[in-house]
Amino acid sequence: MGSIPSDDKYPLGFKALDENSLVEYIKSAPQIVSALGGDLNELSIKEVGDGNLNFVYIVVGPSGSVVVKQALPYIRCVGESWPLSKERAFFEMLTLKRHGALCPTHVPEVYYFDRAMAIIAMRYLKPPYVILRKGLIAGIEYPLLAQHMSEYMARTLFFTSLLYCSAKDHRNSVAKFLGNVEQCGLTELVVFSDPYRLSSSNRWSSPYLDTDVQSIREDIHLKLEVAQLKSLFCERAQALIHGDLHTGSIMVTENSTQVIDPEFSFYGPMGFDIGALLGNFILAYFAQDGHADESNDRQVYKQWILNTIEDTWNLFHDKFVSLWNENNHISGEAYPADVFNTPQLNILAQNKYMQDLFHDSLGFAAAKMIRRIVGIAHVEDFESIHNVQKRAYCEQRSLQFAKMLMKTRNKFESATQLVSAILQT
Amino acid sequence: MGSIPSDDKYPLGFKALDENSLVEYIKSAPQIVSALGGDLNELSIKEVGDGNLNFVYIVVGPSGSVVVKQALPYIRCVGESWPLSKERAFFEMLTLKRHGALCPTHVPEVYYFDRAMAIIAMRYLKPPYVILRKGLIAGIEYPLLAQHMSEYMARTLFFTSLLYCSAKDHRNSVAKFLGNVEQCGLTELVVFSDPYRLSSSNRWSSPYLDTDVQSIREDIHLKLEVAQLKSLFCERAQALIHGDLHTGSIMVTENSTQVIDPEFSFYGPMGFDIGALLGNFILAYFAQDGHADESNDRQVYKQWILNTIEDTWNLFHDKFVSLWNENNHISGEAYPADVFNTPQLNILAQNKYMQDLFHDSLGFAAAKMIRRIVGIAHVEDFESIHNVQKRAYCEQRSLQFAKMLMKTRNKFESATQLVSAILQT
Numbered sequence: 001m002g003s004i005p006s007d008d009k010y011p012l013g014f015k016a017l018d019e020n021s022l023v024e025y026i027k028s029a030p031q032i033v034s035a036l037g038g039d040l041n042e043l044s045i046k047e048v049g050d051g052n053l054n055f056v057y058i059v060v061g062p063s064g065s066v067v068v069k070q071a072l073p074y075i076r077c078v079g080e081s082w083p084l085s086k087e088r089a090f091f092e093m094l095t096l097k098r099h100g101a102l103c104p105t106h107v108p109e110v111y112y113f114d115r116a117m118a119i120i121a122m123r124y125l126k127p128p129y130v131i132l133r134k135g136l137i138a139g140i141e142y143p144l145l146a147q148h149m150s151e152y153m154a155r156t157l158f159f160t161s162l163l164y165c166s167a168k169d170h171r172n173s174v175a176k177f178l179g180n181v182e183q184c185g186l187t188e189l190v191v192f193s194d195p196y197r198l199s200s201s202n203r204w205s206s207p208y209l210d211t212d213v214q215s216i217r218e219d220i221h222l223k224l225e226v227a228q229l230k231s232l233f234c235e236r237a238q239a240l241i242h243g244d245l246h247t248g249s250i251m252v253t254e255n256s257t258q259v260i261d262p263e264f265s266f267y268g269p270m271g272f273d274i275g276a277l278l279g280n281f282i283l284a285y286f287a288q289d290g291h292a293d294e295s296n297d298r299q300v301y302k303q304w305i306l307n308t309i310e311d312t313w314n315l316f317h318d319k320f321v322s323l324w325n326e327n328n329h330i331s332g333e334a335y336p337a338d339v340f341n342t343p344q345l346n347i348l349a350q351n352k353y354m355q356d357l358f359h360d361s362l363g364f365a366a367a368k369m370i371r372r373i374v375g376i377a378h379v380e381d382f383e384s385i386h387n388v389q390k391r392a393y394c395e396q397r398s399l400q401f402a403k404m405l406m407k408t409r410n411k412f413e414s415a416t417q418l419v420s421a422i423l424q425t
Numbered sequence: 426m427g428s429i430p431s432d433d434k435y436p437l438g439f440k441a442l443d444e445n446s447l448v449e450y451i452k453s454a455p456q457i458v459s460a461l462g463g464d465l466n467e468l469s470i471k472e473v474g475d476g477n478l479n480f481v482y483i484v485v486g487p488s489g490s491v492v493v494k495q496a497l498p499y500i501r502c503v504g505e506s507w508p509l510s511k512e513r514a515f516f517e518m519l520t521l522k523r524h525g526a527l528c529p530t531h532v533p534e535v536y537y538f539d540r541a542m543a544i545i546a547m548r549y550l551k552p553p554y555v556i557l558r559k560g561l562i563a564g565i566e567y568p569l570l571a572q573h574m575s576e577y578m579a580r581t582l583f584f585t586s587l588l589y590c591s592a593k594d595h596r597n598s599v600a601k602f603l604g605n606v607e608q609c610g611l612t613e614l615v616v617f618s619d620p621y622r623l624s625s626s627n628r629w630s631s632p633y634l635d636t637d638v639q640s641i642r643e644d645i646h647l648k649l650e651v652a653q654l655k656s657l658f659c660e661r662a663q664a665l666i667h668g669d670l671h672t673g674s675i676m677v678t679e680n681s682t683q684v685i686d687p688e689f690s691f692y693g694p695m696g697f698d699i700g701a702l703l704g705n706f707i708l709a710y711f712a713q714d715g716h717a718d719e720s721n722d723r724q725v726y727k728q729w730i731l732n733t734i735e736d737t738w739n740l741f742h743d744k745f746v747s748l749w750n751e752n753n754h755i756s757g758e759a760y761p762a763d764v765f766n767t768p769q770l771n772i773l774a775q776n777k778y779m780q781d782l783f784h785d786s787l788g789f790a791a792a793k794m795i796r797r798i799v800g801i802a803h804v805e806d807f808e809s810i811h812n813v814q815k816r817a818y819c820e821q822r823s824l825q826f827a828k829m830l831m832k833t834r835n836k837f838e839s840a841t842q843l844v845s846a847i848l849q850t
């Protein structure tokens with residue numbers, strides 16, 4: 001892992017960079033220089049600026065390119081009034097490397113990390129790579145998406161869980177990631193608490209959703225369910241999860257899928273990742289009516305999203321269970337091979353595990369949907385619908401579905417049932 | 426916290442003491458000297474030696490007394506062939522202090538700790554204090570036991586959970602205790618794995634229990650349940666639990682109850698502590714027939730144990746819920762006061778929480794019973810029944826009950842039902 005002689009240049013070890021000072025910084029970071037092919041003449045540097053929390057610079061030179069991401073000690077889109085530890089860059093780097101080792105096809109390579117400066121340099125995913133959320137808004141099909149994301153989730157979650165690891169290794173890793181406490185705190189606040197109470201950070205399409213928002217605050221059964229999900233999030237160290245796996249953390253082309261931005265990663269419930277993805281797919285689905293126009297009624301595309309939802313879970317299920325079977329002799333802590341010593345027993349254990357995981361995932365999917373409609377951070381899927389009334393209608397249907405899903409998630413037995421329920425909304 | 430100039434005396438910072446070298450050690454530890462009233466003449470030092478893992482010295486002088494406990498880097502009752510980190514003394518000390526601060530009436534005071542030497546000096550619980558297990562075998566009633574133990578469990582578990590703490594404080598504490606990984610590993614092995622497979626450490630009353638032991642290894646549903654409990658133990662950081670709360674970790678008189686020996690403590694599921702206690706009470710109950718003789722048929726005493734079981738859960742329930750209500754304004758992470766803002770909502774949340782906790786507790790109670798009959802470490806309740814056939818009969822009934830309990834725990838709705846089920850065995 002590289003480091004620069006930052007003590008000289010930046011007495012406190014940290015300085016917020018900009019497009020100009022970044023050039024100087026790069027000169028003193030050999031690994032970045034080498035990613036740029038050694039040629040620092042005529043560098044083009046552009047801050048991307050569509051992220052909420054951090055600064056991302058795209059650096060392109062004549063012989064190579066690189067993305068440089070810097071975390072500042074506060075939340076970018078709010079400002080210095082909302083401090084947030086820049087150590088999040090350290091955890092992002094750790095997980096890019098760990099998930100990258102487990103699933104190199106779907107995680108960009110990290111070239112360089114500087115802890116004091118909270119800087120990660122990684123592979124630049126050039127166009128035609130685009131943020132998945134933007135592709136979904138544009139109505140573009142990604143035929144391999146479910147295949148790729150199920151592969152990413154199955155591998156990263158399985159291999160960091162007690163299905164594969166010893167409790168000893170697991171506890172050591174869990175302890176390390178407990179340091180990412182401020183990022184977890186942000187999730188606890190904006191996903192699990194604020195949407196269910198009066199909070200000055202909440203926003204919604206007013207006045208259309210005023211009564212919906214109020215009814216969430218008064219929905220006893222919803223609040224009981226979300227409290228259970230919150231406790232699961234806070235207490236259950238099931239696997240090293242990405243922690244922010246929405247469609248804005250995925251970059252895609254027709255043939256390739258790359259997961260970025262795991263700065264919220266920690267050992268938490270697997271369902272939080274799976275649910276983030278499924279929930280954001282469902283939001284994309286309900287937003288389609290707002291994007292329909294005379295040239296495209298989006299009906300075919302809506303069906304593709306539904307297929308993707310169903311495939312994502314089903315492929316994840318199959319890949320995850322395959323990894324379990326293939327690694328049975330390794331004997332992770334949870335199901336030792338000499339206790340789980342018959343095929344029947346393993347099948348029963350797997351069925352129970354996958355059923356519980358499905359229910360967790362649906363609960364978290366619902367929580368992630370709700371918070372994107374009535375909480376602090378909204379999604380472009382809806383924000384880009386300029387007709388406010390249309391947008392509010394899409395949001396209302398999403399909310400209605402999400403509330404039902406959170407309350408009845410344990411009744412769902414398959415992804416097919418999930419898709420039917422979406423269609424019935 | 427004290428420390429001795431051990432670098433001089435013990436070049437490696439650690440030395441296993443004995444009754445002779447302990448005197449020299451004490452001289453260089455002012456806090457121990459002061460607990461002994463400053464008078465080191467005519468010290469009586471006796472190693473107690475009834476513990477499985479560590480060495481415990483009772484030191485009595487003319488002006489004071491103290492217990493000195495030392496952890497060696499292996500398991501005492503096995504020997505150097507089974508290494509075990511002496512850091513367990515550090516975690517024992519931490520929890521004696523933390524639980525002691527939360528419930529001073531039921532935890533002995535710590536006078537001194539030396540991390541390199543793995544030594545804790547604490548209050549000597551003089552006779553008539555006796556290890557509770559011995560009292561239960563002797564058929565002695567402790568009228569305040571349920572009251573005291575429910576108080577201890579309610580306070581230590583509530584105040585170290587997310588019902589009271591912020592997620593931030595909680596995660597920091599969880600991380601600290603993840604260092605006690607070797608002790609957790611021992612539990613995972615001897616409680617959750619070995620009893621359910623062939624293992625050279627397992628022992629049982631052979632040949633009487635041979636088929637019972639085999640049928641456990643072949644009991645699919647039991648093995649599925651125990652795997653779930655094991656995952657809960659490994660993954661769920663619910664509260665700072667004692668980790669070894671059997672009747673051999675409690676010292677009692679008629680009026681006082683003291684909890685010792687939290688060397689297995691970590692952030693785990695609350696039900697593991699409650700279950701350890703209930704499970705060991707149930708073992709004591711089933712052992713009574715083996716202790717009955719012409720002078721005492723133990724029928725009255727059996728009823729007292731049943732009452733104690735019922736009272737322990739019911740009082741725990743009430744005290745725990747009271748703490749929840751009293752501290753509602755503090756707003757722990759799990760149920761923020763401005764989300765859980767009506768009495769009805771709080772009652773529903775409490776009912777669900779307590780019901781889940783009851784079921785967890787029954788599952789762990791069953792696991793703790795089973796492992797004491799077919800695993801490595803047995804209990805004096807049965808071991809002291811010299812008629813082997815009688816002992817095997819008591820063990821068989823315990824096993825039968827524990828298997829049923831583990832498999833059907835979620836159907837139990839009250840401690841009364843638990844007691845009825847015991848009576849029906």
Ligand SMILES: Nc1ncnc2c1ncn2[C@@H]1O[C@H](COP(=O)(O)OP(=O)(O)O)[C@@H](O)[C@H]1O
Pocket residue numbers: 048049050051052053054055056067069108122123124125126131248249260261263
């Ligand atoms: N490796 C990369 N290659 C290309 N673009 C990237 C890369 N990483 C980030 N970006 C761009 O920068 C934006 C913000 O990055 P992200 O890691 O999501 O930051 P934040 O943590 O602030 O959300 C992304 O939406 C994407 O457009």
Ligand SMILES: Nc1ncnc2c1ncn2[C@@H]1O[C@H](COP(=O)(O)OP(=O)(O)O)[C@@H](O)[C@H]1O
Pocket residue numbers: 473474475476477478479480481492494533547548549550551556673674685686688
């Ligand atoms: N504070 C104390 N006062 C009196 N006796 C104690 C005290 N602590 C331990 N003992 C005695 O020493 C025995 C072993 O102590 P314990 O802490 O349980 O050790 P171990 O960890 O080896 O099980 C206890 O069963 C009890 O008889």
Ligand SMILES: [Mg+2]
Pocket residue numbers: 051052248249261
């Ligand atoms: Mg992002």
Ligand SMILES: [Mg+2]
Pocket residue numbers: 051053054244261263
């Ligand atoms: Mg981010």
Ligand SMILES: [Mg+2]
Pocket residue numbers: 355356359410
């Ligand atoms: Mg379930």
Ligand SMILES: [Mg+2]
Pocket residue numbers: 476477673674686
């Ligand atoms: Mg003990």
Ligand SMILES: [Mg+2]
Pocket residue numbers: 476478479669686688
């Ligand atoms: Mg002990």
